[in-house]
Amino acid sequence: MRTSYDIIIKPIVTENSMMQTADRKYTFEVHKDANKTQIKRAVEEVFGVKVEKVNTLNVPGKLKRQGRNQGYTRSWKKAIVKLTEDSKTIEFFEGM
Known part of the structure; x- marks a missing residue:
């Protein structure tokens, strides 16, 4: 059984994700x-918001090379969480 803090690894802060806020x-x-x-339960528990939808x-x-050696970077999972209209915003993203 994972805790909510094990499910959410880190926020993604890019130009595109900041426009979606x-x-x-x-x-x-x-x-x-x-x-x-x-993911929905974890975001609601950690940030105290109401989640409408999760994508x-x-x-x-990606394939990376260094000289003759090549390998892949790690694969990972991304979640885009949409909050309900009556929910408060996530404070972490407000200062960016």
Whole structure:
């Protein structure tokens, strides 16, 4: 059994994800085995907000080379969380 802090790994802070905060959408890197209901519960518990919808996508690792050696970067899971209209915003993203 994972805790909420094990499911949410880190927030994704990019130019595109910061533009989505105006639409009450927030982007997180989440545990690879977490499903949408677990992600929804974790975000509601950690940040104290109400989640309307969760979209997830698996990001595959990219092929990287250094000299003759090559390998892949790690693959990970991204979750885009949309909050309800009556919910408060996530304070972490406000200062950015």
